[in-house]
């Protein structure tokens with residue numbers, strides 16, 4: 236079976252010491268969250284914004300959506316939009332209900348953020364338990380448990396060459412296992428020792444034991460200065476690294 240490429244655009248948490256905020260590029264065309272450095276790292280990879288078919292935003296926190304302003308500016312009126320190859324699909328952006336309103340707060344009244352009815356962008360505001368299809372992919376959306384009274388989604392992306400599940404930010408709850416069922420790869424957050432709404436290293440160990448052996452486990456959104464010695468050598472657990480490339 237052909238392999239599915241995953242680029243790590245960042246592996247760190249919100250207060251990251253020395254690594255970029257967590258985000259990934261799947262198959263050269265799907266963004267898993269859009270942290271502040273996203274546009275610069277796409278340029279570094281030689282991936283134009285026109286190649287991005289779908290942006291999956293797990294929740295409204297800045298370390299996950301803070302790159303949307305400049306990404307959208309480049310995607311709508313930047314050089315690639317003016318001079319690049321035409322898009323195969325309109326850009327689609329998915330996130331929890333209200334994500335467009337939240338982006339409006341972040342970006343302000345600027346027309347950098349297309350309105351909901353702008354034909355250049357297709358919006359998928361998804362409740363937990365829903366699914367949609369776009370650009371030959373099926374995306375299942377699962378409610379995670381990030382607290383703060385906000386909806387946070389995990390996504391399971393089914394691609395003809397593999398299934399990748401991504402938690403966004405969440406405590407370790409049963410829904411993480413639901414999300415990962417049948418996945419080739421689970422990308423899980425590890426917010427470190429923060430008390431609420433994040434996964435701990437002990438949880439990662441439990442999660443590994445609970446997952447099917449055939450599901451690879453990649454940990455992201457962690458503080459590289461605070462990885463316990465035992466956690467860095469856990470069998471069957473990979474720690475994401477900025478700019479690393481994974482084959483799923």
Ligand SMILES: [Zn+2]
Nearest residue numbers: 249296298404
């Ligand atoms: Zn976060």
Ligand SMILES: [Zn+2]
Nearest residue numbers: 294296381404
């Ligand atoms: Zn968060």
